[in-house]
Amino acid sequence: MTRLHFTRRGVMKTGAATGAGLALPIIFTGAAWAQEQGFTNAPTGDTVTLGFNVPQTGPYADEGADELRAFELAVEHLNGEGDGGMLQTFSSKALDGAGIMGKRVEFVTGDTQTKSDAARAAAQSMIQKDGAVMISGGSSSGVAVAVQGLCQDAGVIFMSGLTHSNDTTGKDKKANGFRHFFNAYMSAAAMAPVLESLYGTDRRAYHLTADYTWGWTQQESIAAATEALGWETVENVLTPLAATDFSSYIAPVLNSGADVLVLNHYGGNMVNSLTNAVQFGLKQAQANGKDFQIVVPLYSELMARGAGESIAGIPGSQNWDWKLENERGSRYIGTNAFVQSFGEKYGFPPSQAAHTCYAQTLLYADAVTRAGSFNPCAVVEALEDFEFDGLGNGPTLYRGSDHQCFKDVVVVRGKENPENEFDLVEIVEVTPTEAVTYEPDHPMFAGGELGECNPGA
Amino acid sequence: MTDRTDYTPAAATPPSRRAARDTILGLTKQDFSLLLVVIALAMLAPFLLNPFPSNSAMAQFNAGYPDLMQRFVIFGIFAIGFNILFGLTGYLSFGHAAFLGVGSYSCVWMFKLLGYNVLPGILLSIVVSGLFALLIGYVSLRRSGIYFSILTLAFAQMSFALAYSVLSNPAFNLTNGETGLQVYTSDPQWLQGDGPRAPHLFGLAMRETETLSIGAWNFQFNAGYYLCAVIMVVCFYLSVRLFRSPFGMMLRAVKSNQQRLNYTGVNARPYTLAAFVISGMYAGLAGGLLSAMDPLAGAERMQWTASGEVVLMTILGGAGTLIGPVLGAGFIKYFENIFSKINESTLHAWFSFLPDGLEDALVAIVYPFVGKGWHLTLGLLFMLVVIFLPGGLVQGGNKMATIFRRDRKGGGVEDDAATQRQAGE
Numbered sequence: 033m034t035r036l037h038f039t040r041r042g043v044m045k046t047g048a049a050t051g052a053g054l055a056l057p058i059i060f061t062g063a064a065w066a067q068e069q070g071f072t073n074a075p076t077g078d079t080v081t082l083g084f085n086v087p088q089t090g091p092y093a094d095e096g097a098d099e100l101r102a103f104e105l106a107v108e109h110l111n112g113e114g115d116g117g118m119l120q121t122f123s124s125k126a127l128d129g130a131g132i133m134g135k136r137v138e139f140v141t142g143d144t145q146t147k148s149d150a151a152r153a154a155a156q157s158m159i160q161k162d163g164a165v166m167i168s169g170g171s172s173s174g175v176a177v178a179v180q181g182l183c184q185d186a187g188v189i190f191m192s193g194l195t196h197s198n199d200t201t202g203k204d205k206k207a208n209g210f211r212h213f214f215n216a217y218m219s220a221a222a223m224a225p226v227l228e229s230l231y232g233t234d235r236r237a238y239h240l241t242a243d244y245t246w247g248w249t250q251q252e253s254i255a256a257a258t259e260a261l262g263w264e265t266v267e268n269v270l271t272p273l274a275a276t277d278f279s280s281y282i283a284p285v286l287n288s289g290a291d292v293l294v295l296n297h298y299g300g301n302m303v304n305s306l307t308n309a310v311q312f313g314l315k316q317a318q319a320n321g322k323d324f325q326i327v328v329p330l331y332s333e334l335m336a337r338g339a340g341e342s343i344a345g346i347p348g349s350q351n352w353d354w355k356l357e358n359e360r361g362s363r364y365i366g367t368n369a370f371v372q373s374f375g376e377k378y379g380f381p382p383s384q385a386a387h388t389c390y391a392q393t394l395l396y397a398d399a400v401t402r403a404g405s406f407n408p409c410a411v412v413e414a415l416e417d418f419e420f421d422g423l424g425n426g427p428t429l430y431r432g433s434d435h436q437c438f439k440d441v442v443v444v445r446g447k448e449n450p451e452n453e454f455d456l457v458e459i460v461e462v463t464p465t466e467a468v469t470y471e472p473d474h475p476m477f478a479g480g481e482l483g484e485c486n487p488g489a
Numbered sequence: 490m491t492d493r494t495d496y497t498p499a500a501a502t503p504p505s506r507r508a509a510r511d512t513i514l515g516l517t518k519q520d521f522s523l524l525l526v527v528i529a530l531a532m533l534a535p536f537l538l539n540p541f542p543s544n545s546a547m548a549q550f551n552a553g554y555p556d557l558m559q560r561f562v563i564f565g566i567f568a569i570g571f572n573i574l575f576g577l578t579g580y581l582s583f584g585h586a587a588f589l590g591v592g593s594y595s596c597v598w599m600f601k602l603l604g605y606n607v608l609p610g611i612l613l614s615i616v617v618s619g620l621f622a623l624l625i626g627y628v629s630l631r632r633s634g635i636y637f638s639i640l641t642l643a644f645a646q647m648s649f650a651l652a653y654s655v656l657s658n659p660a661f662n663l664t665n666g667e668t669g670l671q672v673y674t675s676d677p678q679w680l681q682g683d684g685p686r687a688p689h690l691f692g693l694a695m696r697e698t699e700t701l702s703i704g705a706w707n708f709q710f711n712a713g714y715y716l717c718a719v720i721m722v723v724c725f726y727l728s729v730r731l732f733r734s735p736f737g738m739m740l741r742a743v744k745s746n747q748q749r750l751n752y753t754g755v756n757a758r759p760y761t762l763a764a765f766v767i768s769g770m771y772a773g774l775a776g777g778l779l780s781a782m783d784p785l786a787g788a789e790r791m792q793w794t795a796s797g798e799v800v801l802m803t804i805l806g807g808a809g810t811l812i813g814p815v816l817g818a819g820f821i822k823y824f825e826n827i828f829s830k831i832n833e834s835t836l837h838a839w840f841s842f843l844p845d846g847l848e849d850a851l852v853a854i855v856y857p858f859v860g861k862g863w864h865l866t867l868g869l870l871f872m873l874v875v876i877f878l879p880g881g882l883v884q885g886g887n888k889m890a891t892i893f894r895r896d897r898k899g900g901g902v903e904d905d906a907a908t909q910r911q912a913g914e
């Protein structure tokens with residue numbers, strides 16, 4: 033027979049020991065929390081909370097820091113502080129600088145660490161704990177897709193930041209998610225005419241591709257676009273994402289019969305592979321009786337800074353550039369207003385990641401105001417097929433069938449003699465919207481469904 | 490607790506052991522108290538983790554929201570499992586994240602093929618990670634010490650690379666690469682029927698949350714959390730039984746001196762392999778639960794940083810102790826999710842009562858340690874713990890307890906393990 037030493041006193045002692053330090057001052061006031069019903073995190077009181085989820089640590093921390101600066105600036109402008117930035121040039125005049133629908137805008141931030149898990153955890157805490165009604169940010173497609181799916185399930189709006197993979201508004205598109213940034217297909221479509229005029233139609237391309245989702249969609253897009261010009265794709269070599277030394281991948285390029293090297297790399301990968309390629313003398317090399325060329329489809333100022341002198345003369349594409357209005361005229365109105373208020377606050381020009389995040393925040397606030405509700409379904413309706421101007425990209429359409437923005441794409445190349453560290457690229461061409469527009473059911477984007485908008489609770 | 494439930498399992502233990510000591514559910518009184526503490530902590534977590542009113546400035550430090558509570562217990566399970574291997578046998582595996590990842594993928598595949606009921610997914614994740622652990626353990630356990638660690642690390646990184654790119658090519662897409670494996674509307678889901686379109690247990694959706702509002706406090710009770718918490722308690726109970734069993738004693742023998750064991754004619758490998766597989770199954774279960782709470786499995790769950798994290802959790806809490814790993818898991822997850830969210834404007838709001846110059850100075854001093862600097866704070870705390878409390882947080886708890894106890898000589902619940910670990914260092 034078991035002898036129980038489990039006395040009442042023993043139980044109470046153990047209980048008291050653990051509970052004592054954690055005892056809760058619970059005050060019963062009887063007043064239940066008054067919550068407006070109908071959708072997740074309906075804002076009560078005189079404030080509304082937005083969640084900015086950016087990589088603060090990890091390989092894209094630089095992009096993340098710049099995105100966060102832009103978010104803070106956008107919130108400032110929405111609340112009527114500062115000089116108003118692009119609010120003055122934005123074609124929709126619904127926003128008046130008194131927050132969103134009279135509610136002062138507050139924000140919470142999180143660290144995605146460029147990992148889907150951490151990003152979803154941070155987004156969850158914004159939704160479940162801080163009551164965020166919109167999540168924005170992200171600096172990589174994997175993270176954007178992961179957080180977009182989460183927001184769809186939770187019933188909040190996701191305004192993605194820097195995400196370039198076709199999948200974000202392709203096979204992984206969601207009704208509650210919106211992308212202002214351009215994508216791999218648009219990069220390729222914008223670059224093709226420029227590549228033709230620079231290097232002609234008789235070229236043989238060798239691709240080095242980062243071995244993950246974004247790399248593949250980028251390679252697929254650029255190969256299709258260049259083959260349409262008459263180029264030949266000699267070989268596509270997949271490189272591991274973690275690779276830091278690309279010498280062994282570069283070495284065979286010269287003997288492969290190719291005369292163009294396409295680097296489908298981003299971030300640190302691109303900086304390293306380009307540096308290796310230049311060290312191997314590819315820029316001065318001759319092949320098939322032509323000058324050897326290097327192409328980097330997706331450019332960013334931060335990568336250009338990392339690659340230093342190697343970047344000179346190398347073409348690539350961008351969503352936006354801070355010199356756009358100065359060089360290409362008032363079609364790109366808004367650019368200077370944004371660059372000025374960003375520059376005044378932080379002392380240097382914004383990157384394209386900052387620009388897209390700023391624009392996304394304004395677009396969300398504007399959609400809420402026009403819809404007259406924070407309900408995600410009302411916001412989705414207000415954003416779908418919304419045409420606007422004055423956010424720095426010229427006339428833009430938020431297409432309803434896949435929630436992708438359609439606007440001009442900037443093709444740039446590295447400057448030969450940059451004057452300062454912020455002015456590393458020159459604008460070669462701005463490819464008009466029509467040239468980069470595609471059908472929603474284009475094979476590279478097929479397979480997904482937008483589904484129904486989800487207001488959550 | 491009725492006599493009946495106390496009696497039945499106790500009767501199942503061999504008569505010799507029953508006679509030797511008083512047991513409840515096969516546990517000694519001390520262990521049973523510990524189990525009760527764990528049960529109380531797990532069940533009352535929504536209250537314990539939300540000590541501040543939701544509109545106060547301190548609400549920043551509340552951790553009582555479903556997602557984080559789920560992570561606490563799930564990583565608790567992961568760490569308990571890891572502790573069975575590391576705490577008992579001393580074999581330091583640097584590749585345990587591989588099993589976490591395998592478990593996650595198995596569970597999501599069940600969602601894709603069968604439907605959103607979590608049960609098949611969780612069961613499959615345990616089975617698959619067990620088999621995977623058998624394979625890796627069979628090879629890795631041929632070596633010990635640092636060679637074993639490196640072998641497991643190599644296997645885990647290999648799994649990561651496979652999941653990240655090799656197994657996600659369009660022709661054979663097992664893991665969906667960087668984007669992470671998720672459920673699409675086009676998936677077959679043969680047994681889905683009319684169930685909820687989100688992970689559920691026989692109709693009870695995992696994300697179902699009841700909010701209890703008392704004054705300014707909001708307490709969230711989440712179905713998924715309670716499922717995880719119950720499983721964690723069961724896992725904890727099993728690990729206590731294992732620690733106290735003859736098998737556990739044999740594992741301790743492996744840790745203290747494997748050579749002597751070999752000379753006495755005992756082949757240690759079956760024991761270590763069993764421990765490795767059990768520990769792998771715990772990790773797989775944790776992975777399965779992660780997917781069951783949030784149906785997306787990413788490859789970075791397998792990365793070496795994730796393997797390192799569980800090692801940190803176990804050491805921080807106290808390797809070889811029963812409750813230590815759970816505490817360590819909670820500690821690290823708390824920092825990752827709460828401290829990383831404190832940004833510059835939050836700090837300004839806190840110190841706004843000070844004069845401007847002083848406010849800016851204070852913010853400048855504190856800022857590097859919060860927000861993106863949370864790693865730094867965690868690292869400093871980890872160093873402090875390792876230097877001053879080699880037995881982990883459990884040792885710290887015991888020290889505190891001794892100060893307040895009337896009879897200073899009385900031993901705490903986990904004294905043995907904590908001191909043993911100190912000696913082992």
